[in-house]
Amino acid sequence: MTGPDLALLRPRLPSPVQEVPDPRFTRHGVRLLLKRDDLVHPDLIGNKWRKLAPNLVAAAGRRIVTFGGAYSNHLRATAAAGRLLGLPTVGVVRGQELTGLPLNPSLARCAADGMRLHFVDRSTYRRKSEPETLAAMLRAAGAEDAYVVPEGGSNAPAVHGCQLLGEELRGRADVVAVACGTGGTLAGLAAGLAPGQRALGIPVVKGGFLTAAIEALQDEAFGGRRGSWRLDDRFHCGGYARTTPELEAFAADFEDRHGLPVERLYVAKLLSALVALAEEGSFPRGTALAAVVTGRPFP
Numbered sequence: 001m002t003g004p005d006l007a008l009l010r011p012r013l014p015s016p017v018q019e020v021p022d023p024r025f026t027r028h029g030v031r032l033l034l035k036r037d038d039l040v041h042p043d044l045i046g047n048k049w050r051k052l053a054p055n056l057v058a059a060a061g062r063r064i065v066t067f068g069g070a071y072s073n074h075l076r077a078t079a080a081a082g083r084l085l086g087l088p089t090v091g092v093v094r095g096q097e098l099t100g101l102p103l104n105p106s107l108a109r110c111a112a113d114g115m116r117l118h119f120v121d122r123s124t125y126r127r128k129s130e131p132e133t134l135a136a137m138l139r140a141a142g143a144e145d146a147y148v149v150p151e152g153g154s155n156a157p158a159v160h161g162c163q164l165l166g167e168e169l170r171g172r173a174d175v176v177a178v179a180c181g182t183g184g185t186l187a188g189l190a191a192g193l194a195p196g197q198r199a200l201g202i203p204v205v206k207g208g209f210l211t212a213a214i215e216a217l218q219d220e221a222f223g224g225r226r227g228s229w230r231l232d233d234r235f236h237c238g239g240y241a242r243t244t245p246e247l248e249a250f251a252a253d254f255e256d257r258h259g260l261p262v263e264r265l266y267v268a269k270l271l272s273a274l275v276a277l278a279e280e281g282s283f284p285r286g287t288a289l290a291a292v293v294t295g296r297p298f299p
Contacts, residue, residue: 004056004057004061004085004086004087006053006056006057008085009041009044009084009085010041011040011041011044011049011053012039012040012041013040013164013168014168015035015036015037015039015040015046015168016036016039017033017034017035017036017169017172017290018033018034018036019031019032019033019034020032020033020034020258020260022257022258024275024278024279025274025275025278025289028278028279028281028283028285029284029285029286029287030278030283030285030287030288030289031287031288031289032274032289032291033172033173033288033289033290033291034260034290034291034293035165035168035169035176035290035291035292035293036293037049037050037165037292037293037294038261038263038267038293038294038295038296043077043080043081043084044077044080044081044084045073045077045294045295045296046292046293046294046295046296047162047165047178047184047185047292047294047295048073048074048077048153048294048295049077050158050161050162050164050165050185050188051152051153051154051158051161051162051184051185052077052078052081052149052153052158052161053161054157054158054160054161055147055149055153055155055157055158056081056085056087057157058147058157059087059147059149060147061087062087062145062146062147063087063088063089063090063143063145063146063147064078064081064082064087064088064089064090064146064147064148064149065089065090065091065092065138065141065143065146065147065148065149066078066089066090066091066092066148066149066150066151066153067091067092067093067094067125067128067150067151068091068092068093068094068151068152069093069094069095069240069241070093070094070095070098070104070106070107071104071106071241071265072091072093072106072151073106073265073295073298074151074152074153075091075093075106075107075110075115076106076109076110076113076298077153078091078115078149078153079091079109079110079111079113079114079115080113082113082114082115083113083114088114088116089113089114089115089116090115090116090117090118090141090142090143090146091107091110091115091116091117091118092118092119092120092125092128092137092141093107093117093118093119093120094120094122094125095119095120095121095122095125096119096120096121096122097119098119099119103117105298106298109298116141118137118140118141120137120140124137128151129150134148150182151182152181152182152184153182153184154182154183154184154185154187154213154217155184155217155220156217156220156221158184158188159184159187159188159191159217159218159220159221159222160188160221161188162184162185162186162187162188162189162192163188163189163191163192164188164192165185165188165189165192165292166188166189166190166191166192166193166197166199166227167192167193168192169189169192169193169197169290170192170193170194170197171194172288172290173197173288173289173290174196174197174198174287174288174289175197175198175199175200175283175287175288175289175290176189176193176197176198176199176200176290176292177199177200177201177202177270177273177274177289177290177291177292178199178200178201178202178270178291178292178294179201179202179203179204179266179267179269179270179292179294180201180202180203180204180205180210180214180231181203181204181205181240181266182210182213183201183210183213183214183217184217185292185294186199186201186214186229186231187214187217187218187221187226188221189227189229189292190218190226190227190228190229191218191221191222191226191227192227193227193228197228198228198229198230199227199228199229199230200229200230200231200232201214201229201230201231201232202231202232202235202269202270202273202274203231203232203233203235203236204235204236204237204240204265204266204269205236205239205240206233206236206238206239206240208233210231210233211231214229214231232273232277234273235269235270235272235273235276236269237269240265241265243264243265243268247264247268247269247272248264248268250268250271250272250275251264251268251271251272254268254271260293261296261297262297263293263294263295263296263297264297266294266295267291267293267294267295267296270291270292271291274289274291
């Protein structure tokens with residue numbers, strides 16, 4: 001069985017790099033560049049394209065099962081890919097209490113794109129990486145023959161897909177920063193950068209587990225740690241999908257200053273963190289700093 005022809009989706013690669021003059025950076029001698037991965041594809045946006053594309057090929061036409069919360073961008077992207085390529089998709093959603101309730105806009109979009117939603121209780125969901133629990137989930141979802149993509153899309157094929165993101169930025173920046181949810185984008189990005197370039201990850205989740213997760217992903221993909229990278233855990237605003245009035249005000253201000261839409265759960269946290277780090281003097285004068293815009297606000 002052969003995989004889908006992803007060229008039919010016409011991704012915009014490499015994505016453009018846009019310099020954004022911003023006094024919060026320029027007064028510290030730092031140039032801010034935006035790597036506009038939000039423009040890669042209208043439905044498979046940014047790092048979702050880069051992580052899903054190799055998995056879609058590996059699925060070779062089989063049904064795809066993946067996982068996420070009620071507001072998961074990854075579920076939305078996987079559902080859209082299924083619609084565009086004619087692949088059946090199943091989304092295992094955290095929160096059995098959602099069964100039978102009206103779908104929120106994110107899950108409604110998944111369903112409209114043909115994804116079959118299967119809700120599981122939170123305790124079982126946390127154990128989804130255990131082989132017996134996963135097998136039981138697949139049986140319950142009627143998808144025992146499916147190709148499984150992990151939560152957030154982060155696995156070895158995804159890491160290799162994101163390596164191309166780093167390669168596109170070779171010679172373009174001294175530091176490349178990206179918001180992190182499951183760590184797959186940073187794992188690949190860092191491996192693709194040239195010697196002398198550094199990758200900076202801004203986790204949007206709390207818990208301090210991402211360092212080990214990224215190391216495990218790089219070990220799975222490359223056999224060991226690759227590239228120069230580090231995380232700064234201070235900017236998650238309380239956890240995944242959580243925001244603050246201050247973050248909302250920052251994002252609205254950035255949109256007004258630069259005429260660019262700012263996705264709140266990842267990109268706003270990234271950009272806000274970079275402003276704070278610039279104020280702290282974390283970037284030497286003359287630094288070219290690239291921020292990866294991994295998504296855009298959903299309507």
